[in-house]
Amino acid sequence: MDTLRQALNRLRALFFRRPLDEELDAEMASHLDLAIEENRRRGLSPEEARRQALIRFGGVEQAKERHRDARGIPALEILLQDLRYAIRQLRKNPGFACTAILTLALGIGANTAIFTVINAVMLRPLPYANPQELVTWRGNESQLDVDDIRAQSGSFFSAGGAVNPEVMDYTGGTEPIGVHAGYVDAGLFEVLGVPAMLGRTLLPQEDVKGGPRVVVLGYPFWREYLSGDRNIVGKTIPLSGNSYTVIGVMPERFAVPEYSVDLFVSLRMVYPEAAAYRGVHFMRSYWRLKPGITIARAATGMAAIDARLAASYPSEEKGRHTALVPLQEWVTGEVSSALWVLFGAVCVVLLIACANFAGLLMARTVSRRREMVIRAALGGGRGRLVRQALTECTLLAMLGGAAGLVLAKFGTDLLVAAKPAALAHLNSIAMDISVLISGLAVSILTGLLFGLAPAWSSTRADVAGAMKEEGRTVTSGPAGHAFRRTLVIAELALAMVLLVGAGLLIHSFARLRSVDPGFNPSNVISFFIQLPAARYSEIPKQTSFRRELLARLNSLPGVDAAMVGDPPLNGSEVTHSLAFDGRPPVAEGDQPEVDTFCVMGDYFRVMQIPLHAGRALADADREDQPLVAVINEVMARKYYAGENPIGQRIRWGHEAGPPRWMTIVGVVGDVKQYSLAQPAEPAVFTPFAQSNESWRRWMGVVVRTPGASAGLIPALKAQVWSLDNQIPLNRIQSMDELLQLSLAERRFNMLLLGLFAGLALTLAVVGIYGVMSYSVSERTHEIGIRMAVGAGRSDVLKMVMGQGARLAGLGVAIGILGAIALTRLMTSLLFGITPTDPATFIAVAVLMVAVVLLACFVPARRATKVDPTVALRYE
């Protein structure tokens, strides 16, 4: 009760400081009056009476201070007082304040932005029930494999499911559009453990061949195309020529681990042929460990299943080796190495910013040495002075931190806007409270940590000695100089490491850009269509659609040539095993795999892929003509070394029935099929007209135009829809765009690391400039003497520049050692160069030294302008 009342009274005293002070003054005045009066009555003179009264009273100010301490909360009052003083100091010196705040803001901003992404991508658990139990593996599976594994893994997996991303046509809107459909196994919903938001998910009895046409919608599709209709369950929507009943809508936060999927249908229902085919492994499967089962235990179980499958189905499953990976690791694995490198980079930027911050404080401390000395002489206790100095730098740090968080907000938005494709399925990258708190904590810690050393050294002043130096500027002494120099060398070294990292990425990117893709991407436009199974299940119908479409496109004005066939870098791939005529037969599981392309029209002329031997595929290679194929250079070298491939015969290794031998009629140049960074694989091109693969209903359409091609898009749509107005055109883009897209992630990493390295360099240059400027202004007197005894301007210039060069040299040398130790961590991000690429190291070192010398030149020139007569008088 008493303590509560006292606490309230003390708090009150904090807010009513002025009236309380005034009352105290009045009370003390009355005290003195009373005392003087009594002294007068004892017969003292007025002056003596007053003197005696004051002596008995003691120090008025001390008494007031004691009174304030007793009535209020001294610690808080001192803090407020220090804060007021600090703000006054900062406002008196806005240049210093802005530099310090901006320095920290950049460091903390960059750091927080990257950490936000890392937090969202890697640290936040996946949005599934008990995500730590989920595992997957590198290889894909067929539906039959998934069924077998599920049946045999009951002792260690509690659930399993699979999905294959496909495209379906949604024709319920104004134009037909292609939507991302997940062809799933009903187990997918069970294994991920997320219930539907409306309705329900797929039931096992619906997931069968000939099952009902039902669909589960993803939240974004439901909201965008069905206006978020809450009564959608039970209604039907048109998909790829059939009508599907909606049975459920998934919640907003639900997404399949690796893909964007708009809606989910049963694979067995929609594509029973593929579901019944063991040989093509096209489904991503996810599995849930039983509680208490370790991943190692499950791996042992899977090894046994692998062995059984390989024994039962040697031609499809030979050489199975399933390596289990936790799902979280799998999902983040693709981006994590780049993100960690970037995070390392921003940590270095933060370190440099902190070093700069400490350097700035140090310089300021030195210039305020006299003030400190005077305050100490007037009785300011050391603890009190340190506390004041710390208050000031913590205030600075917090301002810097706050500004940094604002920067981070913008930075995160930018990062998310430019996020690489590997992050595309994450739609919830945003700063959360934990990031905010850690950002603020980092800034406060920075203030305390990097402010403590300067604050401490500032109060270590030898009062008597410093006061004796009278008018002479109080210099920082050798220890302070050494500290600042060490800071600058550290900054330069760290910046050097980052610059080398960025340089390696830029060098890699330049190498990649100069790689010949093997085709000419200019003035080529492509799109993809899927022939709906409902109307185009037979090959003759598909062939006549393709032939008619090509005829119409080729007759369009503004079209040089059109062809049907998957263009390079589009991300889809079909591989087949291969058998050679006239060579000893090979067991089915051991046959080589090659890329296969079905084409119609002049693929090689449209893509401008050079013909090296023989002839290209022609319109004359029709369904009733001998089967032909064209192979690429890698294939010719690998399988026909020292032979002429023209005239040789090949066939697909897995085919049943009588062999369909195809005669090789030509050899074309190699093309970067998957990315510029990956070497070309052996490839076989065959005419669509001679294909017996009716499942090839997904196809690219590629058009070469004489000039820019963007204006052609409406005409292309009109031609497709004049043949079938239910078919959407997907991914309409130019080959140049496709090429850029394939480089997007590398470009993203390069730009970010480049940005951070630039930031680091800027901060380090500001740091060395500060040290050199300060050193020159401090040595004005000395420089004056040197010039008075005959040193020329060039000698002075040499002296100052030499000092800068020594710092730069040391920084660069240490930086190179650090870079050699660290850059191997980014090997996976490089292309065509080693992590210790000498050219990059030399270029960066030269750049670094040049920039540093430039930064030193300004103060050095100022030194040469010193007028000896003025300098010698200069105090």
Place this chain on the structure above:
Amino acid sequence: MGDSKLDLLQGTLDLMVLQTLAAMGSLHGYGIARRIEQVSGDQVLLNQGTIYASLVRLQQRGWISAEWGTSENNRKAKFYSITKAGRKQLTADAAYWQRLSGVMGRVLAMQDGGGKR
């Protein structure tokens, strides 16, 4: 100790103030300070100003109350008087001090006698 004055132990001033007010009724700060000086026979080293820290502390705890009034020779001054809670506290503190000083006395006496035994 010789001629030098007694330095006040922490907390003793508060107790002196309480006791003075209990004995004298309402008094202003100067009056309290003078009274303590007189009673101690000028043995206490007291800067009169320090009394005000003690007064505000006691007031905040609710042991004394204060109001502005007029002194016997017509000067405005702040008068303090002890409250009921203050009297209770005084009783407790006085008992504590008496016990402590008794114990201190015995302890010191024992040391004095220790050499003779």
